[in-house]
Amino acid sequence: MINGAWPLRPLGELFEIGAGKTMSVAARTGDDKTPFLRTSNVLWDEIDLTAVDEMAIPAHERQEKLLAPGDLLVCEGGEIGRAAIWNGEVKTMSFQNHLHRLRSIADNVEPRFYVYFLQSGFTQLGIFEGAGNKTTIPNLSRNRLAALDVPHPAIDEQQDIVCALARVREAIKIHDRCLASAQDLKRARMRTLFTRGLRDEPQKETEIGPVPKSWDVAAIGDVARNTQYGLSVRGQESGAYPILRMNCQEDGAVHYRNLQFVDLDSETYEVFRLKPGDLLFNRTNSIELVGRMAIVEDDRPAVFASYLVRLTVDQERCLPPFLNYFMNWPATQDEIKKLASRAVGQANINASKLRTVLFPLPPTVDEQREIIAVLDAIDSKIGLHKRKRAVLDELFKSLLHKLMTGEIRVGDLDLSVLDFSKVAEVAA
Structure with missing residues (x-):
């Protein structure tokens, strides 16, 4: 299923695989805590820092357990194989033992290429079925991860594939940001419309809070x-x-x-x-x-x-x-x-x-209709971003599959439609 033109190498020959810190009573209650990532923080090709826990790590272990920009993180449990790159979003960050840290040991390795390959391998191609240990909680041990045979194309091809897929991912993120902004706008407008209306008239206090005086x-x-x-x-x-x-x-x-x-x-x-x-x-x-x-x-x-x-x-x-x-x-x-x-x-x-x-x-249905029109317009923008985001998500999945199987090559692609300025203009 993998592109037959690519040689295969065990993942352990390309990366040093490091173990994270195990949470313990001492780690939970100790002083001088260090933030750390869990499997819940590692999404496909994305690090979510919304909720980050902390633990105490002894001084003699701390340096070994810290992340550096470019480290590849792979989930041992949960959705096994899920992977993302740590880009140094904050200065100091460690990682828990349910994550593997992969640090490249060769010059001809683009870590993010292996994020995309693992995503395709685990979610599309089924080539890693059985990679997890058969225990009560499925997990991907260090030894099994190191033994996984992965493609190793030339570094230029790795980088070209990453660039192509990253362009689609960035377009998705632009629509995600615009969608979030439109939803924030809708919430703010609802508050204004349901408490002040559209006529700029005085308010009165009621059982449900302030409303326009005529309502x-x-x-x-x-x-x-x-x-x-x-x-x-x-x-x-x-x-x-x-x-x-x-x-x-x-x-x-x-x-x-x-x-x-x-x-x-x-x-x-x-x-x-x-x-x-x-x-x-x-x-x-x-x-x-x-x-x-x-x-x-x-x-x-x-x-x-x-x-x-x-x-x-x-x-x-x-x-x-x-x-x-x-x-x-x-x-x-x-x-x-x-x-x-x-x-x-x-x-x-x-x-x-x-x-x-x-x-x-409101005293008239005409005033209600005007308020509906304002919110309908915002909903139309929200719907547009959702539809475009869904199309881009399907494009990413299709492109990921075809690039990893060799059905298409990067040179065959024209991603000019994903020029960021054009995407941002459409998304605005």
């Missing part, structure tokens, strides 16, 4: 025409009608994906058939997921499962998208979760509690 504070029950629990039937792989479940909700929208189906008589179908403008409220699940809402936007045939509540509202008073946006505002979600009754691993908010939720209600 009301209503309970969902005041505008609800109906609240209805879904069907208590088990979905199947085929059937007459798709049944929407919790996994069909995301970011306030209904998605017809990973569907299950049910067979229903026509009368039951009509009772539970979803229509445009229906709001689906997730009434039970983990506390993180309970309370989410999504809006049905098209008229394709579908029904809904029992752990969802269908809410229909009086659209002369309240437009469904307006209420949907408010219900998915993070500040609202925090408050809704306080209504949940809780059991082990489960939270529940019934339809009666849903009807008591308070929300700010």
Whole structure:
């Protein structure tokens, strides 16, 4: 499966493989602690420094356990083989014993090429199946890692492959950053829109905090025409009608994906058939997921499962998208979760509690429509970045596979479309 033109060498002939520091009571409680990386910090071709632990390392061991820029880190456990390069993001960093540190011992080695090869080998090609020890917790021992046969093309080819794949990865990161910025903008705009509106009018203090003076504070029950629990039937792989479940909700929208189906008589179908403008409220699940809402936007045939509540509202008073946006505002979600009754691993908010939720209600649907338009525009930008990011992710996977198998060569590629200035312009 690997490019047949490349010679193979054991990984241990190309890299010195070092062991990390084992966490112990002394390491946990000692003084003069050093930050260290766990397997959770090492993603594919990325070091995540969001949460970094510390341990005390004796002075005589410390130098040996520190990372240097260019070190290749490989996960021994967890998702075995997952690898990334330490680029010296902070001055002092060590690593735990569940990570292997590979430091090149030859001049003709580009460490990041081996990150990409390991990613392809473990996630695409299946050439390292069985590399982990068969223990209770699968792991990749030092000896097994050193014995892995890996390709060793000329250094120029290694560097060209790294450059090509890194260009796609950088384009992905640009869209990730722009997506995060757009999501931050949406949260900030929601706070402004739901507390100050668009008319720059004076505010008044209410049970839910400040709102524009002309607005009301209503309970969902005041505008609800109906609240209805879904069907208590088990979905199947085929059937007459798709049944929407919790996994069909995301970011306030209904998605017809990973569907299950049910067979229903026509009368039951009509009772539970979803229509445009229906709001689906997730009434039970983990506390993180309970309370989410999504809006049905098209008229394709579908029904809904029992752990969802269908809410229909009086659209002369309240437009469904307006209420949907408010219900998915993070500040609202925090408050809704306080209504949940809780059991082990489960939270529940019934339809009666849903009807008591308070929300700010502009006096006219025209004002609601203007607020919806602002948030729709931001959602369009978020959706664009998600779609482009997904396309680039598929491009990376395809390119990784074809380069490592020799199906294509770097010289065959034209990645001018990934010029960073153009990507940044599209992403803005």
